[in-house]
Each structure stands twice: as structure tokens, then as C-alpha cells.
Amino acid sequence: MRHAWLICLKDLRQRSRDHNALTVAIVAPLVLTALIGMSLSGSQGIGLRLAIADLDQSALSRQFVDFVQRPWLIGIIAVRPVASRQAAAAAVERGDVECAVVIDSGFANAADDGKSQMIEILVARKAQFALQGTRALVQDFLQRLAANPSATHRIASVTPLSPGGSLRMIDFFAASMTVLFLTFAILAGVRALQSEVDSRTILRLVASPAEPLAILAGKFGALLLVGLTQMGVMIAATSILFGTHWGNSIPVAALVATSVLMAIGLTAFLMSLAKNAEQGTAVAALVISLLSVIGGQFLPSQGLPDVFETLARLTPNGQAFYGFLDLSAAGSNGSLATIAQPLLFTGIVGVAGIAFAAFRARSALRRIT
Amino acid sequence: MLNVRGLKKSFDDRVAVDGVGFTIGVGEIYGLLGPNGAGKTTSISMIAGILARDAGEVTIDGIDIDAGPRARALIGIVPQSITLYTDLTARENLSFWGRMYDLRGEQLRVAVKNALDAVGLSPRADDLASAFSGGMQRRLNLACGILHQPKLLILDEPTVGVDPQSRSAIFDLVERLREQGTAILYTTHYMEEAERLCTCIGIIDAGRIIVEGTRAELVASIGQDARIEIGLGRGEALVRAVSIVERLEGVRSAQALDDHIVVFADHGAHRLPSLLSALLNVGLIAESIKVVEPNLEDVFLRMTGRALRD
Numbered sequence: 001m002r003h004a005w006l007i008c009l010k011d012l013r014q015r016s017r018d019h020n021a022l023t024v025a026i027v028a029p030l031v032l033t034a035l036i037g038m039s040l041s042g043s044q045g046i047g048l049r050l051a052i053a054d055l056d057q058s059a060l061s062r063q064f065v066d067f068v069q070r071p072w073l074i075g076i077i078a079v080r081p082v083a084s085r086q087a088a089a090a091a092v093e094r095g096d097v098e099c100a101v102v103i104d105s106g107f108a109n110a111a112d113d114g115k116s117q118m119i120e121i122l123v124a125r126k127a128q129f130a131l132q133g134t135r136a137l138v139q140d141f142l143q144r145l146a147a148n149p150s151a152t153h154r155i156a157s158v159t160p161l162s163p164g165g166s167l168r169m170i171d172f173f174a175a176s177m178t179v180l181f182l183t184f185a186i187l188a189g190v191r192a193l194q195s196e197v198d199s200r201t202i203l204r205l206v207a208s209p210a211e212p213l214a215i216l217a218g219k220f221g222a223l224l225l226v227g228l229t230q231m232g233v234m235i236a237a238t239s240i241l242f243g244t245h246w247g248n249s250i251p252v253a254a255l256v257a258t259s260v261l262m263a264i265g266l267t268a269f270l271m272s273l274a275k276n277a278e279q280g281t282a283v284a285a286l287v288i289s290l291l292s293v294i295g296g297q298f299l300p301s302q303g304l305p306d307v308f309e310t311l312a313r314l315t316p317n318g319q320a321f322y323g324f325l326d327l328s329a330a331g332s333n334g335s336l337a338t339i340a341q342p343l344l345f346t347g348i349v350g351v352a353g354i355a356f357a358a359f360r361a362r363s364a365l366r367r368i369t
Numbered sequence: 370m371l372n373v374r375g376l377k378k379s380f381d382d383r384v385a386v387d388g389v390g391f392t393i394g395v396g397e398i399y400g401l402l403g404p405n406g407a408g409k410t411t412s413i414s415m416i417a418g419i420l421a422r423d424a425g426e427v428t429i430d431g432i433d434i435d436a437g438p439r440a441r442a443l444i445g446i447v448p449q450s451i452t453l454y455t456d457l458t459a460r461e462n463l464s465f466w467g468r469m470y471d472l473r474g475e476q477l478r479v480a481v482k483n484a485l486d487a488v489g490l491s492p493r494a495d496d497l498a499s500a501f502s503g504g505m506q507r508r509l510n511l512a513c514g515i516l517h518q519p520k521l522l523i524l525d526e527p528t529v530g531v532d533p534q535s536r537s538a539i540f541d542l543v544e545r546l547r548e549q550g551t552a553i554l555y556t557t558h559y560m561e562e563a564e565r566l567c568t569c570i571g572i573i574d575a576g577r578i579i580v581e582g583t584r585a586e587l588v589a590s591i592g593q594d595a596r597i598e599i600g601l602g603r604g605e606a607l608v609r610a611v612s613i614v615e616r617l618e619g620v621r622s623a624q625a626l627d628d629h630i631v632v633f634a635d636h637g638a639h640r641l642p643s644l645l646s647a648l649l650n651v652g653l654i655a656e657s658i659k660v661v662e663p664n665l666e667d668v669f670l671r672m673t674g675r676a677l678r679d
Contacts, residue, residue: 003469006465006468006469010454010457010465013457013461014454014456014457017456018456199450199451199452200448200450200452201452201453201454203414203419203446203448203452204446204448204452204466204513205469206418206419207417207418207419207441207444207446208441208466208469208470209437209438209439209441209442209469209470209471210438210469211437211438
């Protein structure tokens, strides 16, 4: 155990001196998240895009429209008036807005009669935060209304729509860049490990009193810590800087762990197929980039045919990425069950990749002695 | 200290080591001398426990190498390639390896200091290894192997590609270690190194030790005859010359090598006039003539028919 710890600490010291790896692990994903997320969002200040279909066209319904367009909400809520429920649903499905409020005809009369008010909310499937905001807005209006104290102030229904609207672009890219650069950060570590084989430094380790298992554990431990640190820093930084909500901490932590395992397994597998570190890095970078495109990490799948998300979920990085999106969308309802598939998929890929690479490493050692 | 018996290793159909065996006592330097590809590195990889052997036994201070960490802790190895972490300083490299061999605290600090002093790198202790010249890296490579004061030190071609100053420093250190009682296994394809350092030399070729002994014993094994080199230029002349010379009385062997023939004959230089005369009779005129005392190169040549550098 002591030998494993010594090897792990030594590797971490080496990684900490690799400025390029630090840039790839932390700086690049943060900067790209900010740049891409902000540029595609148009304005970072828009927290909620809301379509309103005022089918009642009464003074009361117009009060609601005015209510959500109060001066202090400008820049926070972007309102788009639409003519019908169908138009509202279409706007949500296209991803033009996260939510739509449909005020049915007869809304004012029902209020006058002390009956239930008829307000329907349409929401994009993954826009849980937008739903919470919209619901709070509508309930606030209804409570303030109090035209008839006996009226039942309530929202008639909430309809989730699929394929759904969009998360905030910055949230999307926070998750996508974190997963993408996790793989590249781990690749830098795996490359260093392969370089030890290429330069035969590994021979000295094998000849030392350290058991082979301790060497493996030390090397693996360092990669694991690098990955966990990268993910931890990214999650903390995006939460603080961009207000990204990643979801419940326990399932997020579990997915972080299996994602790091997946990144180690994937990169170790690719590196083990190469002749040397240079070739391995080039091939792995190419494959990771390709997987990231297929995994939907450069472009939100919302608004695209379902097949894109299906394809994305066939890739290990896509599984990790969509797992994080699902947890973010589920909010406080997110649990391990929410991400059972990503957990299983990324975990299996990680273990299988590491096992394959370890097997290949035995042959490599035999070759270089 | 080291007892090796019947080591064998094959890679697929190729036999790399075929029954290598020797012993090294306390304070002895055993030189494994042979050309590239002779099986030196494969042999020491098995002795160091890095490479699984097909057959044979290796014991260090009575402990079987298969005992694992207990046996490996007795060995210091300096691989042929420079095996340093170039993004760590010299001191960090040494501290890491010291800890791997269970040195701690003051004991580790002193060991690192002594190792740095021994290889003359104390003034550069806190510089990254990547900033070192090739010779300095070689010396640090050596320091990493001797830090824990191993009972058996394995040096695999430790002077390849180093400058004369570093080479001399390495020789001095190896001799000091021998005086301190370290058993040293030294592989090289440089005859001069084996002649200068080794108390016993095994000449290895094609995976087998073909002859073993002290330098004097090895040279004596080919007789006290001088080696005569007669330059004749390249080509057909060499073949003709060899066929003529080897039929002459008193000639033990004649071989063509590069642009000359090498002749071993009874009474050495005294045979020179008859050799030249025989060559002249068939129209072969010597371009150069050299008479040298026999050395390990000659032993190898006589045993294998090839030069060490082939």
C-alpha cells in the first residue's frame, strides 16, 4: 500500500508540473463553456424564455401578460406572445422557449364566478428550472389576483413536451465541456504512463520491491485523483461562475466516479493499441473528438430528430454527458435510479478498458525487457 | 552473493538466452561482455526479476529471486536506457527511489546527499533532470541505482553515449563500490571497460557464455601469440590472402576483417617475413602492417570468428 501511495504521489507531482495538462483539464473547459454558452444564448441575462398564448383576451388575462413583463423582470424573462395553444406547444418543442403559459378562453369569467382558473403550463422535458420559475410566477399572479376570495386559485395542468426545449446553453456546455475535457485530461495522464513504458522507466519500478499490483494501484490512483479533481473543480466553478445546477449531490458524485473510470478505461484502451505514446495520443484524440461529436457534446440534441440522442447514448461519453443533463433536469428529484443506465454503461466501459489495457501492458513489458 | 544457474529464455522460436550461469562474490565485478543482441540485457532482466525465465535459478545472498520484494530489495539496477523522471529534480528522483526501497527520514536524506555527492551532482540537485546533459543524466541514472546501498548492483551498459569525463566518473564510482563490498554485474560491449573494471569476465554470444575467467586467463586461453593485422584493401584480395596464409606453417588462424586480415601465429612477429613473402608471391602487397598484443577482442574473435562490434 505504501508503494502504491508513493507512486501515486509521484505521478500527481508530475501531473501538477504539466502546465498543458492543467490548461486542458480546467482552463480550457471553463473558457469554452463561457464563450460558447454565452454566444449561443445570445444573452446570459435571459433566465427564462416564456411563450404566452392569451386565448381569453380579457382585461384580466392581459394583466397576467403585464405582470410577467414588469420592468424589473425585463432581462430575466423574455416573453413571446403566441396566438394559440398549438403555437405555444410548437415553440416549446422547437426549443424557442423553455415554457409556455396558455390562458384559456373564459379565464376572466371563471375568476368572476369564483371557479377554477384555467391556466395551463407547457414545459420542455428537461427544463425543470424553467418550470419552477414559471409555476412560481403564475401562482404569484393568482394569489395577488384575489378577485374572488372563494375562487380556487390553481394551475389547471402542467404538460411536459417531448423532445423538449433546451436547457440554458451555458448549462449544456458546462456538462459537455466538463465530460469532453475530462477525457482529454485523463488522456494526458495515460500518455505519461505510456511514456514511462516507452522510456523504460517502468522497468525500474518493476525491478523495485514494489509488487506489480501496487504499481498498478499507484498509477490508477493518480489517474483517478486527477479525474475526480478535474470534475470537482469544474462542477464547483460552473456552479459559482455560471449558476449551473448539476443536481443532487449523491447521484452526481456517483456519475462523476464512473465517468472518470470510463475516461481512464477508454483512453487506456486506445493507448494500449498504439505503438508508442505519440501514436496513442494522436489516435485517442481523434477517437475522443469523434465520440464527442456523436455523443452530442458540441450541439444540443433538442430540436434534432430523436435518433441523434439515441446515437449519443450509444457512446460512453454520451452516456456520461446525458446522465449529467438528466440529473440537472431532474433537480431535487434526481436519484441514482435517474442515471442507472449511464452509471452501468460508463462503469462497464471503464472496467473493461482498464482490464484490456492491463493485459496489453504485460505484453508491452515483455517486449521492452 | 549472486548465483545464476542454467538461465534460459526464448521469444517465440528465437532463443535469446541458452543456459547462462555464473557466480559473483562480495566485492567482485563480473563483466558480461558481448556484442549487441548477444543476450546480455535479457539475462540481467531475468536476474533482476523483471522478466520471467523459461528455466534456471537465480539467488541473491541465498534468497531466490522468486521471493519477490525481499530479493529485489537487495538489488540495485541501472538500466541501459536513461530511466529518469525528467520533470522531477535530481533530488526528487532520488528521494522517490529511496522511499521505494524503504528509506525514510534522516536515513533517506543522508542517502540522497551521499548519492548526489558520489556522482558529482550536488550543485545541481534541485535542477530538473530534463535540464541535464546526457552524461549528467547517466550519472543520475546510476545514483538512483546505488542510493539504497544494494548488495548486488546490476549495470547494463552504463557508459553508452557518455562523455569521457562522465565515463571516468562512473568508472571511479564502480571501483569504489566494489571496494565497499558491493557485488557488481557489469554488461558492456566495450572491451576496454571490461578489461579495466572486471575481476571476472564472461564472454557471451548468441545467448551462451562461451568462455569465462579473469582477463589474464582469457587471453592466455588463446595462447601468448601476438595478433598480426595486414592491410590489403577490401574485396577479393582478402579472401585470397586468408586462403594462402592459413596454409602456412605456424599459423593458428587467419580471418578477413574489414580491409585487413587478422593472423594468429606461433611466435607472433617472427612469422611476419614469411607471411609477407607468401602474399607477395601471389601479387598481394601489404598496405599496412600492425602487430598487437592479444586482448579480449582477440579472445572473442578467436571464439566466434566475429568482432565484438559486429
